[in-house]
Amino acid sequence: MKLNNQSISNFNFIILLFCFLIFHSVIFSSCIKHEEEIAPNTELYVKIAKWQGNKKAAILLQFDDSTPGQAQLGVPALNSRNFVGTWYVNPGRDAFISNINTWENIAPEGGQELANHTMTHTGANTYEEVVYEVGEASKIIWKIRGDENFGSLIAFNRGGGTTWDEEDLANVLDEYYNIDRLSYIGIRLIALSVPAGSNANEMYEIIPLAIQDSIIGSLHFHGISAEDGDPPMDWGNAGVWIYEFEKLLDKLEDIKNDIWICGYIQVYKYIKEKDSATIAIEQNSENKYTVALTSETDPKYFNEELTIVASIPGIWKSCTVTQNNKTENYSLSNGILIFNALPNKGDIVIEKKL
Ligand SMILES: [Zn+2]
Known part of the structure; x- marks a missing residue:
């Protein structure tokens, strides 16, 4: 052209x-x-996060029967990663007694949550036997925790294949502050009873589903075996091979920013405290806010820290949070402050760092 x-x-x-x-x-x-x-930032609000740490889901690792493999392999594997598991123990059985140092010292030092799987895993025929099976195990757990008798909540799971008078059992669980892990605690739970010989990917399958729906994901384990086998065996019970179990834990470690790996009673307390909580924020001055956080739960038994998400107006890069004479430093991200606090422990004071 x-x-x-x-x-x-x-x-x-x-x-x-x-x-x-x-x-x-x-x-x-x-x-x-x-x-x-x-x-x-011009927005002012405060709310309680659905899960502690503002995570996307709560993940429970639960173990029945206090087997030798759990004591010798499972507890150290969780301790070394700072993961909390829930260990339903039978304090009257040989397997517990022969690994007593793990259950009395190593597990609690790692923050593991001991739970009640009854003294001897035999069920009960009379009311007195219910009191023994549930109550004695509870007292042993309180002693290990350093709590007074009846001093804290305990997760409970009856032994598989055992028979009970349901009314007696319900009454004794109530009296001993035991929470049956089969009870609905207010948020949906997706559970997998881990089949013997499962590999890490199979055990992991429910985790993305729990994250997607922001619910509780619960894995129920039995034996943990030092050797691979078909299936791997632990104390006469089929279980999972420690190599695959550790691989599962590594996969959970990779997504630990998304999941709150916690004990059963921890998540129970969190949900109950949050369900009956009220929270409000008030401005005291340009650089100071006060948060009031209360819950109808009894602070003696419900003492799990709630995670608070606050949007603070202005340009705040860092601040202090003070509750009950304890002050901690925090940095804010885009005006959002995230911190942990206990309900019913007095006002929470947020002050800008100048
Ligand atoms: Zn059992």
Whole structure:
């Protein structure tokens, strides 16, 4: 095509206009970006996170029968990763007694949660036997925890294949502050009773589902075996091979920012405290806010820290949070402050660091 002078000049003008528009939009968008960076947060709100640590799901690792493999392999594997498991023990059985140092010292030192699987895993025929099977095991667990008798909540799971008078059992569980792990605690739970010989991927399958729905994911284990086998054996029970179990824990470690790995009673307390809690935030001055956090739960038994998410107006990079004479430093991300606090322990004071 042959261009005359006029069309060349038009062409130049269009190019010039095009460049100007591009240049202008770059300048304009960089202004907006700049504005966003320095714009103070104007929103004030406070809420209780669904899960501790503002995680996406709660994950329970639960173990029945206090087997030797759990004591010798399972507890150290969880301790070394700072993961909490729930260990339903039978304090009257040989397997517990022969690994007593793990159950009395190593497990509690690692923050593991001991739970009640009855003294001898034999069920009960009379009310007195129910009291012995549930009550004696509870007293042993309280002693290991360093709590007074009847001093804290205990998760409970009756032995598989055992028979009980349901009314007697319910009454004794109530009297001994035992919470049956089969009871509905207010949020849906997805559970897998881990089949013998499962590999890490099979054990992991429910975890993404729990995260997706922001619910409780619960894995129920029996034996943990030092050797692979078909199936791997632990104390005469089929279980999972420690190699695959450790691989599962490594996979959980990779997503630990998304999941709260906790004991049964921890999540029970969190849900109950949150369900009956009220929370409010009040501004005291430009640099100071007060949060009131109460719950109808009894603070003697419900002492799990709730995670609080607060949006603080202004440009706050860091602050202190004080409750019950204890002060901690926090940094904020885009005006959002996340911290842990106990309900019914007095006002929480948030102060900007100047
Ligand atoms: Zn059992």
